Amino acid sequence: xxxxxxxxxxxxxxxxxxxxxxxxxxxxxxxxxxxxxxxxxxxxxxxxxxxxxxxxxxxxxxxxxxxxxxxxxxxxxxxxxxxxxxxxxxxxxxxxxxxxxxxxxxxxxxxxxxxxxxxxxxxxxxxxxxxxxxxxxxxxxxxxxxxxxxxxxxxxxxxxxxxxxxxxxxxxxxxxxxxxxxxxxxxxxxxxxxxxxxxxxxxxxxxxxx
Numbered sequence: 001x002x003x004x005x006x007x008x009x010x011x012x013x014x015x016x017x018x019x020x021x022x023x024x025x026x027x028x029x030x031x032x033x034x035x036x037x038x039x040x041x042x043x044x045x046x047x048x049x050x051x052x053x054x055x056x057x058x059x060x061x062x063x064x065x066x067x068x069x070x071x072x073x074x075x076x077x078x079x080x081x082x083x084x085x086x087x088x089x090x091x092x093x094x095x096x097x098x099x100x101x102x103x104x105x106x107x108x109x110x111x112x113x114x115x116x117x118x119x120x121x122x123x124x125x126x127x128x129x130x131x132x133x134x135x136x137x138x139x140x141x142x143x144x145x146x147x148x149x150x151x152x153x154x155x156x157x158x159x160x161x162x163x164x165x166x167x168x169x170x171x172x173x174x175x176x177x178x179x180x181x182x183x184x185x186x187x188x189x190x191x192x193x194x195x196x197x198x199x200x201x202x203x204x205x206x207x208x209x210x
Contacts, residue, residue, distance in 0.1 A: 083132035
């Protein structure tokens with residue numbers, strides 16, 4: 001997506017690690033932004049002390065961060081320090097919904113929603129995140145009406161619709177920008193023009209580019 005974008009040519013150099021966290025401990029040095037797309041909870045790479053140290057060093061110098069789907073999910077008893085960088089985190093695997101949903105821009109005056117209209121498709125979303133008490137400014141980017149199927153580890157018998165933010169931006173105190181999208185369970189999410197444009201916007205915005 002990124003390398004095929006005309007807007008990215010001459011502006012971004014992409015380093016991809018499809019096999020997992022990079023083995024080179026200096027891989028994050030100098031990165032303008034970091035994109036996460038991996039399993040969380042017990043498999044979250046920040047459970048490794050060396051990886052967490054390298055990541056937090058990048059965050060402290062102001063690198064951006066884009067977290068997709070389960071990469072914002074932390075163990076119930078250890079937030080891995082993630083809320084301070086993302087503005088919020090999902091604790092445990094106790095809530096989710098797989099459904100067709102319409103995603104609507106939550107604001108009209110943010111760079112992240114440029115070129116994005118409401119779009120609808122089927123995906124797995126997470127309806128519950130715990131926000132950080134402090135550390136920056138959290139701004140909703142995409143909202144939807146979800147029908148959670150699981151919460152607190154139990155199947156919900158009663159179908160009750162509720163409004164939820166499915167994507168947000170976080171401007172961190174001291175510099176640095178982050179973006180979270182709870183969807184993208186399926187790779188075919190990237191076939192959705194609205195989702196592709198949102199991801200491109202998020203990468204550029206967190207990298208400090210127009």
